[in-house]
Amino acid sequence: MRSPWLLGPLGIIVVLLLWSLISLSGAVDPLFLPSPPAVWQAAATQFQEGILVGDALASIQRVFFGFALSAGLALPLGIAMGSNPLVCRLLEPLLGLIRYMPAPAFIPLLIIYFGLGELPKVLLIFIGTFFFNTLMIMDAVKFVPPELIETALTLGGRGLPILTRVVAPFIAPQVIDAYRINMASAWNLVIVAELVAANEGLGKRISLAQRFLRTDEIFVGLIVIGLIGLLIDLGFRAVLRRSCRWAN
């Protein structure tokens, strides 16, 4: 294959073509499968009315705060668990247990505690990503080769400098990658939270569209959600490539 990067766009084009053909053939009621031009039209209308950007910003904002909280707290805790066996023994079973509780199952509790505002949505994203982030960072720390730390010790290094100058740079690529992977859950959860209760947001728009049988608007929502997720993923990859050249 001379240019394998073409395969990705090719797959998307094939699906788009199939979708066009099926809706052109009239085999499926447009109520269930709106045509690509109809979806495009709905997107353009939403964009002009400012709804699309407003919804996207609302969702992105929630993800940003929830995930920043999760990532920021998971880093020190994951490092502590990875480097100190006692902390690990104390917390790993607990985190392992909570990790298997589906985050959306916390929604009723969050609504009872915090109502319908922004806080429960941000906390849902936190709950859904914090434990995975922490455990993945813990694993990264556990797999720092002992030679690297022992070398630092024989060069006159001590606790904190070894943490900041040996452990931190070594785990950086894995931490960024853990964030990238768990960001996908954060992005899923914000939509779930908005489906349940919100005034605006991409998920909210989808559930409104359902009430009015606007499948074209549901399609717009799904596609925009996918695109933003993809952009975030590519962003993380770019950060990884730039900041950790040595690991490529």
Add this chain to the structure above:
Amino acid sequence: MHLSVNGVSKSFGEGRHAKLVLDDISFSIKSGEFVALVGSSGSGKSTVMRLIAGLERPSAGVIALDGKTVRGPGSDRGMVFQKYSLYPWMTAAQNVAFGMSLQGLTKALVRERTGYFLEVVGLQDSARRLPKELSGGMQQRVAIARALAADPKVVLLDEPFGALDLQIRESMQEFLYQLWQRSGLTALLITHDLEEALLLAQRVHIMAPRPGRIVRTVEADLDRSNLAHLRVSPPFLELREELVNTLRTLDGAAS
């Protein structure tokens, strides 16, 4: 400088499951000496090195450097590991500079000494390359430069060339020998390769396994003006042959 290892034993595990790995090891090294510990795998030679480095504590006995008991790792005992222990995100120069900056030397001094030690190991042109862009032999030379740059009283080399191809290993042996002659460093070499030990070290301690102990000490008083000649000279081959037999008997008796 005087490093003394006195009656050192080490067991791993506790109670009934305790396993004695080192039994009553004693030897010493003075400034400028090149000493080797040779033994097959399981003879505990790497454990001796880790004890001297302070990465492990002896179960009995005392290790002292200039009369001060070793209680933990420190920059007075530099170490070169078998597996490449360079920091993969640092360039060759940054690796060499790392110990000095940990010790808080001024930036100007670190830069100057980094340049100097890269030159000592002949890698001044590779200063800005990452470890993955260097060959195995070059990586070990950076590791040696890094250990020397931290200004240790003794350099501990744990099978430093064990992972290298034969030809590169021979040229690295030449390199290390010349480095030792030029810089007057004090070195303790751990190896399973008897030829390597006899070629480089003035004194060779031969270790036997289960439990690890020193069974024989050889003063390798050889003419080292040309290592390539030495490798094939009759006195060298004779000595090597004799010691290989010793090692073989020991391994046979133990297994």
